[in-house]
Structure formats: structure tokens, C-alpha cells
Amino acid sequence: MPTTPELPRLTAAQAAARLGIKQATLYAYVSRGLLGRERTVAGSTFDPLEVEGFARARRRDSAAGPTETRTPTTGGAAGSPLMVLDTDIAQIADDELFYRGRPVAELIDRPLxxxxxxxxxxxxxxAESGAALLDSAAVATARSLVAALPRDSSLLDRIxxxxxxxxxxxxxxxNASADGLRRTGALLxxxxxxxxxxxxxxxxxxTAELLWPALTERAPTAAGIRALGAALMLLIDHDLAVSTLAARVAASARASGYAVVTAALGAFDSPLHGNASRAAAAMLAAVVAGATPGSALGxxxxxxxGVPGFGQGMYDGADARALTLLPLIAAIDGSAPTLAALDAxxxxxxxxxxxxxxxxxxxxxxxxLATGMRPDAGAxxxxxxxxVGWVAxxxxxxxxxxxxxxxxxxxxxxxxRGLDRGIRP
Structure with a gap:
């Protein structure tokens, strides 16, 4: 039988960074039997999948932790300010995602x-009202700015x-009013x-039909457009992600709609949030091209x-959004190799x-991958x-x-310095 390739192990510094803790805390977890390690002459190393699973368990426990661990002045878990804000937009209950009480799975075929x-x-x-408000000169200006970017600029740079x-x-x-914000959201x-x-x-x-040509050179299909439209719908909101919090902080200062979205995009353009799908796409593409699942994962x-594309601390089981989207991808002609790679x-x-x-x-x-989109199309x-969620x-x-x-x-x-001598710094 062929041997399974070993995954590259994490150093203590890498494991601590992945968990967001100090190395002393990491070793405390090891001493309590919560994490395993291997010792070599070069130092301790850690299994990356064990670290990933431990990180997910910590996030879930933190979200459902007892109230006595909360910090009274912030309402959040110790060391995590602004962890709790009231919201009436998205809710995750029984591993299902809802928007204002409606299951998102029931909305995937509605216009965005x-x-x-x-x-x-x-x-x-x-979207229709925004199209009516759009000036052709405004779109031309935006297109000219995008055209001036380097050819290899990312889609997020272009957005x-x-x-x-x-x-x-x-x-x-x-116009930093509610009406002005709605207008800006529609225009964008x-x-x-x-x-x-x-x-x-x-x-x-x-929106999916408009966006398709920016993502892939392939001709659109009904199944592809449906899957893209569903993805847009599934991603509107998901509790208080860092980009959503950034949008709210800007709105708290009464920033305009454009400034709110710009602030959100700044937090969004990161490997742990908006760009996370790119590493997952490279991993799947490697398997489709013939790499073993273990080597691609490694x-x-x-x-x-980390392990791109796996783990979501808001759910006890699988991410409800993935469960809704994957069957729609399976309906796209030519998607079988991609989904086989995913399953592997x-x-x-x-x-x-x-x-x-x-x-x-x-x-x-x-x-x-199934539709021939750019590697950064997911972002x-x-x-x-x-x-849509940022504006809401x-x-x-x-x-x-x-x-x-x-x-x-x-x-x-x-x-x-100088405070002890009564001298103002």
C-alpha cells in the first residue's frame, strides 16, 4: 500500500500564532494534555490538523461560554472587547442560517x-433602482480607473x-443619512x-449575470448563474465578522456610505477573512491536476x-452555507472532477x-474551479x-x-518617565 504523506508540522511559534495565544499558554495546554507535541533537537512541533481542531473548539466554547467569563465593561469574553452587539439581521440557530427569521436556503433564487x-x-x-441612478459617465470613470491598475491586480483591488x-x-x-446610505448601497x-x-x-x-464576465471567460450557463446568485445570497451576512464590525464602527462615526464600505473592505481584504477561499482553490486545483489529497493539503x-476551507466555529456541524451551495455546483456541467477533489x-x-x-x-x-473563474473570484x-450586509x-x-x-x-x-518626581511627561 502507498504511504500517506506526512503533513508539515507547525513550530511552537506557528501553533501559538494560529491559536492567537502566547507560547507559554501553548505549553500550558500541552502540560494539561489538551494538545500533543513532538520534541526534536530543533524544538517542539505540532500537528496542524490537531491545532486547527483545537482552535475551532476554543472558538465554539468562547461563543457559548458562561456569563461569568464576560468582561462587565465590554460585554465580551475576557480579552475580546466589543464581542456582543445587538443585531436583527442574521441568526444561526440549529446549524441553520436565517435572515430576519427567514431561512436563507429559501431565498437563494430571489433577486439579490x-x-x-x-x-x-x-x-x-x-439593484434596479441603483441602475436607474447610475450615470454612464460614473461607470466610465470607474472603468478607466480599474483599467489603469496593473494587469495582475486582484479583483478586490478593482472593487x-x-x-x-x-x-x-x-x-x-x-449624505450620511439613512436615505443616503440606501442610495449609495444601491449604486454600488x-x-x-x-x-x-x-x-x-x-x-x-x-447581479450574478452582471458579475459573471468579470470572473470567468466561459459563457454563462443557467446552472452556473444560479450557483453564483445563490453564493451572493448566502454571503450577505453571518453574525459580526470583522469587516461587518468595521462597517459599524465607521457608521458609528456617521461616515458616508462609500466610507462605510471602504472601511469594511479594508478589514475584508485579509487571508483570514475575504481571501480565505483563494488558498482553498489552489488546494483543490492541485488535486484535480493529479496531486494526492495529502500532498495538496500539506x-x-x-x-x-492553517487548513483552508475547513472549520466554522459558528456551527456544531458543517457550515450551512456550504451545504446549500455544493449541490448547486454539482448541477454545473463539468463540475465532477472538482467535487471529487473536494470529497477526497x-x-x-x-x-x-x-x-x-x-x-x-x-x-x-x-x-x-468548476466554472473556470479566476483564483480570486471567491473573494x-x-x-x-x-x-448588502454591510449596508444593512x-x-x-x-x-x-x-x-x-x-x-x-x-x-x-x-x-x-518623570511621573515619580512630579514632572509631567
């Missing part, structure tokens, strides 16, 4: 603009540039796919420091790590869908007391 208007408490279809371009020519860009939802697309937009067209762990990697992860399930990043990677899909959260924050998300720091640095 229609659901956006519902979440924004606005009449009609937000951020589009937001800047549309803002620069909008005379009402500083209609304008971003049009500015990114290399072809003229058909009319009428869904390379992904070596390059990203998932089986390898389960064998080595146990209860570590595929998440939405792996499903986005599979969608991109763009994620950003366009999450735009900003609208809610506009109704709260201004600047309420400005926390106070607790200084723990060195004592100012």
Missing part, C-alpha cells in the same frame, strides 16, 4: 437586489478602486459588477498556516482531524454579497447613539 431592499427597509429592487471612482463623481457622496450594488465587467451589461440582468497548510480532501481531513467540516470558503473555491463574490448593519448603526463604538483603552505600558 430585492433581498437587499428588504434588509435595507427600502421599496422595490435595490476598492470602483468604490473610490463612483464616490469621486457622486455629488451626494457625503449596480455599479461594481458593471465597472468590473469587460463586456457591456445586458438589460435587464441579475502544501496548503505550509503556505497558509474532506475525507483526508476527517481521517486526520475528525470533526472539521467544509466551510463556505471551500464551496466558493469549488464554484470558481469578489464574497465582497459583492457582503456589501450601517443602517442599524445610524439609529444608535453616535460614536458608541469608540472603546476606551486600558494602558498597560511602562510608567511615564
Amino acid at each position: 437586489g430585492e433581498v437587499a431592499a428588504w434588509l435595507w427597509h427600502a421599496p422595490g429592487d435595490a 476598492q478602486t470602483t468604490v473610490t471612482g463612483l464616490a469621486a463623481v457622486d455629488p451626494l457622496r457625503y 450594488l449596480a455599479g461594481i459588477p458593471r465597472a468590473l465587467s469587460p463586456v457591456a451589461a445586458p438589460h435587464p440582468a441579475s 502544501a496548503a497548510i505550509r503556505d497558509s498556516g 480532501v474532506a475525507a483526508e481531513v476527517e481521517r486526520r482531524a475528525g470533526r472539521l467540516f467544509p466551510n463556505i470558503d471551500l464551496a466558493l473555491a469549488a464554484l470558481a 469578489a463574490i464574497f465582497a459583492v454579497g457582503r456589501l 448593519h450601517a443602517l442599524d448603526e445610524y439609529e444608535q447613539r453616535p460614536m458608541r463604538l469608540r472603546p476606551r483603552g486600558h494602558y498597560i505600558g511602562p510608567r511615564p
